[in-house]
Every structure is written in structure tokens, then in C-alpha cells.
Amino acid sequence: MAYEVVIGLEIHAELSTVGKLFTWTANRFGGEPNSRIDPITLGMPGVLPVLNRTAVDYTMRAALAMDCDVQPFSKFDRKHYFYPDLPKGYQISQKDLPIALDGHVDFDVNGATRRCRLTRIHLEEDAGKSIHAEGRDDVSWVDYNRSCVPLIEIVGEPDLRSPEEAIAYWRAVKEILEFAGVSDCNMEEGSFRCDANISLMPEGSDQFGTRAELKNMNSFRYVHQALEFEIRRQTQILDAGGKVDQETRLFDVDAGTTRAMRNKEEASDYRYFPEPDLVPLDIDDAWIQAVRDSLPELPRARRQRLVSEMGVPEQTAAVLTGTRALTDFFEAAAEGCGDAVLAANWVQGDLLGYMRDAGREIEDSPVSAPELAELLTLLKDDTISGRIAKTVLEEMIATGKSAKTIVEEKGLVQVTDTSAIDEWVRQVIEDNPGPAEDYRGGTAKALGFLVGQVMKLSRGKANPQLVNQALRAALE
Amino acid sequence: MAEAATPLHALTAHELRDKLRNREVSATQIAESTFDRIRAVDDRVKAYMVVTQDAAMETARDVDSRLERGEPLPPLAAIPVGIKDLICTKGVRTTCSSKILEPFVSPYDATVMRRLHAQKAIITGKLNMDEFAMGSSTENSAYMETANPWNLAHAPGGSSGGSAAAVAADEAVLTLGSDTGGSIRQPASFCGVVGMKPTYGRVSRFGLVAFASSLDQIGPFSKDVRDCALALNAICGHDPLDSTSADMAVPDFTAGLVPDVEGLRVGIPAEYFVEGLDGEVEASVRAAISKLEQLGATLHEISMPHTEYSIATYYIIAPAEASSNLARYDGMRYGHRTDDPDDLMDMYRKTRGEGFGDEVKRRIMIGTYALSAGYFDAYYLKAMKVRTLIKQDFDRAFEEVDIIVTPTAPSAAFALGEKTDDPLQMYLSDVFTAPASMAGLPGLSMPCGFSSEGLPIGLQILGKPFDEETVLRAAYAYEQATDHHLRRRSPDGIAV
Numbered sequence: 001m002a003y004e005v006v007i008g009l010e011i012h013a014e015l016s017t018v019g020k021l022f023t024w025t026a027n028r029f030g031g032e033p034n035s036r037i038d039p040i041t042l043g044m045p046g047v048l049p050v051l052n053r054t055a056v057d058y059t060m061r062a063a064l065a066m067d068c069d070v071q072p073f074s075k076f077d078r079k080h081y082f083y084p085d086l087p088k089g090y091q092i093s094q095k096d097l098p099i100a101l102d103g104h105v106d107f108d109v110n111g112a113t114r115r116c117r118l119t120r121i122h123l124e125e126d127a128g129k130s131i132h133a134e135g136r137d138d139v140s141w142v143d144y145n146r147s148c149v150p151l152i153e154i155v156g157e158p159d160l161r162s163p164e165e166a167i168a169y170w171r172a173v174k175e176i177l178e179f180a181g182v183s184d185c186n187m188e189e190g191s192f193r194c195d196a197n198i199s200l201m202p203e204g205s206d207q208f209g210t211r212a213e214l215k216n217m218n219s220f221r222y223v224h225q226a227l228e229f230e231i232r233r234q235t236q237i238l239d240a241g242g243k244v245d246q247e248t249r250l251f252d253v254d255a256g257t258t259r260a261m262r263n264k265e266e267a268s269d270y271r272y273f274p275e276p277d278l279v280p281l282d283i284d285d286a287w288i289q290a291v292r293d294s295l296p297e298l299p300r301a302r303r304q305r306l307v308s309e310m311g312v313p314e315q316t317a318a319v320l321t322g323t324r325a326l327t328d329f330f331e332a333a334a335e336g337c338g339d340a341v342l343a344a345n346w347v348q349g350d351l352l353g354y355m356r357d358a359g360r361e362i363e364d365s366p367v368s369a370p371e372l373a374e375l376l377t378l379l380k381d382d383t384i385s386g387r388i389a390k391t392v393l394e395e396m397i398a399t400g401k402s403a404k405t406i407v408e409e410k411g412l413v414q415v416t417d418t419s420a421i422d423e424w425v426r427q428v429i430e431d432n433p434g435p436a437e438d439y440r441g442g443t444a445k446a447l448g449f450l451v452g453q454v455m456k457l458s459r460g461k462a463n464p465q466l467v468n469q470a471l472r473a474a475l476e
Numbered sequence: 477m478a479e480a481a482t483p484l485h486a487l488t489a490h491e492l493r494d495k496l497r498n499r500e501v502s503a504t505q506i507a508e509s510t511f512d513r514i515r516a517v518d519d520r521v522k523a524y525m526v527v528t529q530d531a532a533m534e535t536a537r538d539v540d541s542r543l544e545r546g547e548p549l550p551p552l553a554a555i556p557v558g559i560k561d562l563i564c565t566k567g568v569r570t571t572c573s574s575k576i577l578e579p580f581v582s583p584y585d586a587t588v589m590r591r592l593h594a595q596k597a598i599i600t601g602k603l604n605m606d607e608f609a610m611g612s613s614t615e616n617s618a619y620m621e622t623a624n625p626w627n628l629a630h631a632p633g634g635s636s637g638g639s640a641a642a643v644a645a646d647e648a649v650l651t652l653g654s655d656t657g658g659s660i661r662q663p664a665s666f667c668g669v670v671g672m673k674p675t676y677g678r679v680s681r682f683g684l685v686a687f688a689s690s691l692d693q694i695g696p697f698s699k700d701v702r703d704c705a706l707a708l709n710a711i712c713g714h715d716p717l718d719s720t721s722a723d724m725a726v727p728d729f730t731a732g733l734v735p736d737v738e739g740l741r742v743g744i745p746a747e748y749f750v751e752g753l754d755g756e757v758e759a760s761v762r763a764a765i766s767k768l769e770q771l772g773a774t775l776h777e778i779s780m781p782h783t784e785y786s787i788a789t790y791y792i793i794a795p796a797e798a799s800s801n802l803a804r805y806d807g808m809r810y811g812h813r814t815d816d817p818d819d820l821m822d823m824y825r826k827t828r829g830e831g832f833g834d835e836v837k838r839r840i841m842i843g844t845y846a847l848s849a850g851y852f853d854a855y856y857l858k859a860m861k862v863r864t865l866i867k868q869d870f871d872r873a874f875e876e877v878d879i880i881v882t883p884t885a886p887s888a889a890f891a892l893g894e895k896t897d898d899p900l901q902m903y904l905s906d907v908f909t910a911p912a913s914m915a916g917l918p919g920l921s922m923p924c925g926f927s928s929e930g931l932p933i934g935l936q937i938l939g940k941p942f943d944e945e946t947v948l949r950a951a952y953a954y955e956q957a958t959d960h961h962l963r964r965r966s967p968d969g970i971a972v
Contacts, residue, residue, distance in 0.1 A: 087808075
């Protein structure tokens with residue numbers, strides 16, 4: 001039978017606040033195990049949580065960026081379960097009154113725009129990390145650095161109809177969070193991960209089937225693999241007339257399959273109750289407005305502006321709005337040189353090409369946006385040629401010197417002095433009588449060879465257009 | 477002339493402060509006198525879990541050198557203060573009288589400790605209590621039974637029994653305890669001292685090991701009302717580390733101590749004078765109420781109809797919160813861990829099974845049950861609703877009266893062992909103190925008489941939220957007009 005796939009994602013994103021959610025200790029990834037801890041992170045006897053207001057700001061930014069309603073009254077609850085990486089024996093989370101409700105995210109799949117509705121966004125603390133020794137079952141360690149890091153959970157409606165849509169939606173959320181500046185969404189570091197609910201129903205039906213929940217995936221590829229596997233698994237069960245169990249399943253990265261969690265791994269009763277150590281959160285309109293005002297332009301809007309107002313080709317605009325840092329870089333370079341299309345080509349082509357080869361992000365670019373703009377300005381006003389510009393950029397990357405300095409030091413200023421060009425032209429024709437004859441005889445492509453020779457003689461400094469003109473004049 | 481013979485450890489904080497200022501005594505002498513006293517009597521009273529003499533003597537010498545240099549001293553400088561063992565003290569063991577925290581040394585000081593250190597108070601040590609503050613007799617300590625200094629065969633009350641007994645036996649001039657459902661007021665009543673639970677939010681809970689977070693509040697024990705006010709001055713105030721601490725100005729509580737209750741409206745709730753109240757207690761409390769009237773207060777019969785549900789409500793809410801707060805004692809990061817467990821679950825089971833005493837386990841089970849899916853609405857949620865009704869009883873009453881006066885406990889101190897086999901009987905010791913805890917109100921207990929056995933009887937004075945001043949003023953006026961607080965020790969107790 002043909003089935004329609006129904007998928008809903010619960011996305012977890014760690015917020016990039018300076019401090020942790022309930023304590024002053026630095027919120028940063030990594031470090032020596034248990035180096036970013038304090039009595040509150042460890043849940044020592046007698047400690048109390050104090051809410052980091054910036055984490056609330058960030059949650060509100062994420063919520064507003066995804067068109068959610070920020071709630072005037074929300075509260076925190078304790079969610080209980082025993083696990084070594086959970087220091088207090090409960091996680092401070094939000095159960096029935098989250099910070100935000102009812103939003104949506106638009107995303108593009110195969111050229112069409114789709115929408116996923118959001119149920120809610122709530123704020124909670126992350127847990128530590130258990131480290132199990134390979135090949136040993138008698139000992140495990142726990143690193144509490146991640147414990148108490150602020151985490152938002154974005155609960156989406158089951159509006160997604162294929163693994164491709166799920167991935168596209170997840171990417172769109174990632175972009176929004178990055179642009180809103182609330183999470184670095186680093187999937188390798190686990191700061192951006194998701195659970196997926198997936199079920200099948202006969203095509204044309206509006207009755208959802210029984211769902212399986214896939215836990216804790218942190219790569220686009222894994223989510224795709226896990227969902228594809230689940231579709232096959234559930235299809236087989238349903239085709240054989242069986243019933244899908246409602247259960248939590250784990251994705252096995254190595255096998256590319258999912259397996260049901262053992263009962264022990266699944267806590268059945270979290271015994272939620274209102275966190276008595278925190279007062280409820282009152283958010284007034286002024287606070288919401290202040291956060292709304294601080295919200296930067298979001299990726300979809302920005303992409304459209306790049307195309308419609310700046311004339312950047314659609315494909316290039318899509319690349320340049322991949323991350324907020326990259327778009328910021330591009331816009332700064334475009335403004336600096338006054339030519340958006342030129343800047344777009346250089347950022348997307350040469351600079352990103354270099355960054356890719358070097359395995360680095362735009363944030364680590366050895367050439368800043370104003371520095372690139374300076375180079376592009378030299379190119380635009382014909383001080384240097386496009387070819388020279390490429391070598392100058394390489395030099396900038398290698399030495400960190402400015403474009404002007406390099407051009408001056410190396411004498412790379414483009415020669416527009418026609419008498420010098422005429423002299424080089426004369427010499428090239430003299431040295432290459434064959435091609436010169438060919439051109440005169442009607443072989444147009446011989447001109448290209450002669451231009452190349454002149455450029456070579458000028459060590460790239462001659463203005464190619466002037467060389468072209470001078471050669472034609474001399475040969476005709 | 478009698479006063480001249482009184483040893484330093486038997487004086488009040490304000491008396492010691494004056495003597496220190498007048499250079500009649502040194503801080504070192506005060507400290508030595510107190511530690512001598514502890515050595516002399518604590519093997520019988522057993523109030524102290526740990527005595528911290530070395531650090532205390534260092535503080536005393538520091539105070540003396542400041543005196544020497546003529547530097548100004550904070551009000552509690554050189555005053556010997558003992559600390560209930562569930563307040564975290566950096567570098568000193570904090571066990572909560574539980575086996576599960578036997579090896580635990582806090583890496584940080586509670587906010588109240590930082591405040592006391594800033595005052596240059598002499599910290600005498602850590603005081604015994606019911607395990608995790610769960611109990612009304614201090615018999616639930618995993619380590620020892622504390623005796624009532626008035627009669628060593630009787631209980632000091634609880635859970636802050638060590639704190640009450642230490643003040644009663646002159647083993648400290650002031651002590652800190654904590655009150656969740658009566659754990660300061662009831663032992664103060666049993667030991668014949670002044671004990672006060674301030675309004676919820678007045679004193680930072682940061683560093684107070686949590687029993688029931690929405691109820692717990694730190695407060696002082698003292699020998700008289702003036703000392704209580706002095707102690708409150710030192711420990712009250714907003715703390716950014718406690719989100720539930722009130723961000724409001726704290727008055728100078730000693731400034732309001734005038735012996736004047738003219739026109740003060742005193743509420744007498746009928747529901748606190750019911751069957752089960754000991755006759756001698758009722759007689760003493762009624763006499764105290766008459767005394768207030770003689771002093772100019774007006775008496776008002778009031779009704780608090782939901783009082784009878786207090787104990788049931790309290791014993792849902794407090795265990796529910798406790799079951800959550802005590803989840804962290806899992807042997808993973810600090811405290812006791814079982815030897816050689818089979819696996820993780822086994823480690824949890826054995827660590828907690830070995831570490832917690834019976835009463836703690838009982839309350840964890842009650843609380844876990846009350847919060848479980850399917851029972852939450854019937855128990856926890858309903859209890860929270862009744863809690864609101866109890867609070868509304870008080871709100872209505874305080875529209876008519878300024879303070880409410882009741883017995884602190886249904887009886888004078890019961891004998892050690894008398895109620896240990898009957899948890900319900902033990903829970904009923906809190907019947908008059910739990911309601912105000914659930915409403916977050918300030919409440920004070922002070923001696924108002926003695927039983928025929930010579931055991932103290934306590935008077936409870938409750939006030940409006942953040943109106944400790946009126947409670948203290950009434951207590952002070954009553955104290956000035958009576959002499960119960962001057963009576964020292966029964967023949968069966970610890971002689972001065």
C-alpha cells in the first residue's frame with residue numbers, strides 16, 4: 001500500500017549566552033572535563049538557581065524570529081529522573097506554561113515554499129555528558145561542563161511529509177537561530193540536535209498512524225538515514241498487517257538502523273511540579289518590543305533583499321546567506337567597494353574557495369571585509385587588472401598585508417600609459433611574426449595569444465583592454 | 477549583685493556587646509567561657525555535632541585587636557553563635573544529621589554565614605537536628621539524641637533541637653535554626669527560649685540545605701527578644717543568589733522594641749484552643765493573652781476555619797518538595813556512596829537505602845507518591861489549593877487584627893522515646909505552627925510559663941507578612957512585663 005509519511009521534530013538548541021542558565025560559570029563548549037562547574041552546576045546541597053535573563057532574551061528572540069507568541073506569564077518546573085549526568089535528580093524545564101506558543105517556520109523544498117507550524121518553545125537546562133570507557137563496563141565518567149547550559153526546545157507540529165522536508169525545515173530553523181544570534185547551532189559539539197516523531201498513514205487518510213520517537217540525533221545525514229529506515233520498517237510492519245508500537249527508538253549510527261530503547265532507558269513518570277526555587281516569569285510588552293527591536297533581518301528576508309535590491313544572482317544569494325557572519329561579511333564588502341555583484345562574485349568565488357580549502361569558516365577569514373573592499377575598489381577603478389587582483393588576494397591571505405601595500409610594494413599598478421603599451425606591442429609583434437601573420441590572414445584567435453604575450457611582457461600590469469586596442473591598431 | 481556573678485556564657489548578646497564596648501571583657505574571654513561551657517555540659521545535652529573552636533578563637537583575637545586599635549565593631553562582634561547543621565559552612569562538615577552527608581564538607585558558605593562572618597560573630601560549631609529537618613524531636617538525627625536542658629529525659633523538640641538546646645543550656649548565646657513547619661518555634665517552646673521564623677523571603681535560603689523549598693526559612697534562637705531582633709538585623713535582607721528572597725528594605729528591628737502594646741489588636745483563633753491541647757499549656761497561654769490585654773492590647777476572637785486541614789496539607793506539600801530536593805543525594809558527586817554496587821541502579825538503591833533514615837525514607841515515599849502521574853491532582857494539586865485557603869484565612873484575620881496569638885505546641889516537651897513509634901503523633905506536634913508556615917508568615921515563640929513538671933510552655937505570636945516589627949514589639953512588651961525568660965533551668969536540667 002502507498003503511505004503518507006508524517007514527521008514532527010523537537011529541536012534542541014543550546015543558547016550561546018556568556019553564562020549558564022542558573023549560574024555565573026562560563027557557558028562554552030569543551031575545556032578540560034569538569035572545568036566549567038561550580039556548586040550550582042553540580043547541584044550541591046543548599047544551592048539555588050538564579051535565572052539568567054539573557055537566556056530569556058535569547059529564547060524570546062528565537063520565538064519572535066519564528067513568529068511565536070511570547071507569553072506574558074510562564075513558569076519553570078522540575079522534571080525528575082535519576083541519571084548520573086543529571087546532578088540534582090531533576091532538570092529545570094517548563095511543562096505547561098512555556099515562554100512561547102504557536103509559531104511557524106517557512107522553508108523551501110524543491111523550489112516550493114512549505115510551512116511547519118510550531119507548538120511551543122520552552123527554556124530548560126542541559127545535562128552533563130556521560131563518558132563510557134571503551135571496552136570496559138565497570139567504569140564510566142561524567143563531565144558536567146555542559147550541565148546547566150541554557151537549551152531551548154522547539155516543538156514542531158507533525159506538518160512534515162518527507163525526510164527531505166524534515167531536513168529542509170531543520171536547516172531553516174538552524175539558519176534562523178544563527179541569524180538571530182541566539183545559538184551557534186554547532187552540530188558536532190551537540191549544541192543543535194533533534195528528536196523526530198514519525199508515523200505512516202494510508203495515502204489520502206487524515207488519521208495519523210502510531211508514531212515512533214527517534215531520540216537525540218545531531219546530524220542532517222543521521223536524521224535522514226534514521227527517517228528513511230523508519231519508513232521502511234513501518235511500511236513492512238503495516239504491509240504485513242501488523243501494528244507499529246508507540247515507542248522511543250535510538251538511531252544506531254554504525255548500522256544505519258533504529259532500535260527500541262530498553263525500558264530502563266526510558267523514564268516513565270517525570271513527576272513534574274512547579275520549581276519552588278524560581279519565581280514565575282512575567283514578560284511585559286515593553287520587554288517583548290525591546291527584543292523585537294533587537295532582532296536582525298532573518299535569512300529569508302535577507303536573501304530576497306540581496307536578489308531584488310542588490311542584484312545578486314539567486315544562487316549566489318543563497319550561498320551568501322548561508323550564515324549570518326557570511327552575509328554580514330558580504331554586505332560589508334559590497335558597501336565598501338560600492339559594487340554588490342562584484343563583491344558577491346569575489347566572496348563566493350575566490351574567498352570562499354580559499355576558506356573551503358583551508359577548512360575554515362568566514363569568521364576566521366584572514367582578510368576582513370573592508371580589506372577585501374579595498375582590493376575590489378582597486379580593481380573597479382582599473383588600478384589593477386582582474387588577474388593581478390587574484391594574485392594580490394593570495395598575497396593578502398598569505399601575508400596579511402593590505403591590497404594597496406602589496407600593489408605598491410610589487411609595482412602592480414596597471415599600466416595605462418599607451419606609449420609603454422605600444423612599445424610592448426611592437427616588441428611582441430617583432431618576436432612573434434607567425435601569429436601576427438595568422439591574425440592578419442584572418443585567424444582571429446591569434447590575437448588572444450598575442451595579448452597574452454604582451455601581458456606576460458608587462459608582467460600582468462598592462463591594461464588588457466588597451467593592449468587589445470593597441471595590438472589591433474598595430475596589426476591592421 | 478547576682479548579675480556580677482553570672483558567667484559570660486550565660487549573658488545575652490546585648491549584655492555581652494555592652495561589656496565588650498566598655499572593655500569589661502575581651503572577645504577571647506567570651507569565646508573561652510562559651511567553649512568551657514560546651515565542654516562542661518555538652519556530653520549530657522549533646523547539642524553539638526562539631527565544635528569549631530580554633531576558627532572561633534581566631535575570630536575572637538581579631539575582634540580583640542580591633543578593639544585594641546579602637547576600630548568600630550559590628551553589633552554581633554564576639555557573640556558566640558551556633559549553626560544548625562543544614563546550613564552550609566565552608567570547610568566545616570555539613571551533615572544535616574544524615575549518614576548520606578557524613579563526609580560532606582561544603583565548598584562554599586551560605587549567605588547567612590557570610591553575613592555572620594562579616595559581623596565578626598564567633599561561630600561555635602554545628603548543631604544537631606532531625607535528619608534533613610524532618611522531625612519534631614531531634615530523635616531522627618542519624619548520630620545522637622539531643623536532650624532538653626530543662627529535663628534531660630525530655631526531647632528538645634525539633635527539627636532544630638540542637639539549636640534550641642544550645643541556647644537553653646548556655647552553650648551558645650545565639651543560634652540559627654530553620655523552620656519548615658515549626659522547626660524553630662516548636663523547639664524554642666520546648667526549650668524555653670525565643671525562636672523566630674521570619675517571613676518567607678526575609679532571609680536568604682542560599683546555602684540552607686533544602687527540605688521543602690517553598691516553606692524553609694532560617695531564623696534565630698535567643699535568650700530574649702532583644703537578642704532575637706539583633707540576630708534578625710544581621711541575617712535578614714535581599715540576596716541576589718536567592719530568587720525567592722524579598723527585595724525590600726529591612727528595618728532596624730531593635731529600634732521598634734518599645735514595651736507598648738496600647739491599642740494593638742490581638743487575634744485569638746478558636747481553632748487553636750481545641751481538644752488535644754494540654755490543659756497547663758492552655759492555662760499559660762490564656763494567662764499570657766490576659767497579660768497583653770492588661771498592657772493595653774485589645775482581644776479579638778477570630779476564626780480560621782481551614783486550620784484543621786493544615787497538617788494533612790503540610791504533610792503532602794513538604795514531602796513532595798522533599799522527594800525532589802533529596803533526589804540529588806545519589807552517591808555520584810559527594811556524600812556517602814555504597815561499596816561495590818552491582819550496577820548503576822544498585823548503586824542508587826544501596827546508597828540511598830544506607831544513607832537515609834526511616835523518617836526521611838517515609839517522606840520521600842509519601843512525596844514521590846503525591847507527585848506521581850495519576851495522583852498529582854488528587855494530592856499535590858489539592859494540597860496547594862488548600863494551602864491557598866489557609867493563607868486566605870490569615871489574610872482575612874489580618875484585616876481585623878495586628879497579630880495572632882496561640883500556643884506554639886499542644887504540650888510541653890514530651891519525653892525522649894515517647895513518640896518515636898508513632899509518626900502521626902509526632903506530626904501533630906506541628907499542628908499550631910504549620911499553618912503560618914504555609915502562609916509564609918513571621919512567627920515567634922517565647923516562654924510564657926512552666927508546666928507542673930517544670931518544663932517551659934511556649935507562646936506563639938504570628939504577624940502579617942514582613943511585619944516582624946509588630947511581632948517583636950508585642951513579644952518585647954510581654955517579656956518586659958513578665959519574668960519567664962529569667963527563670964533558668966529546672967533542678968533536673970543543666971545547672972548554670
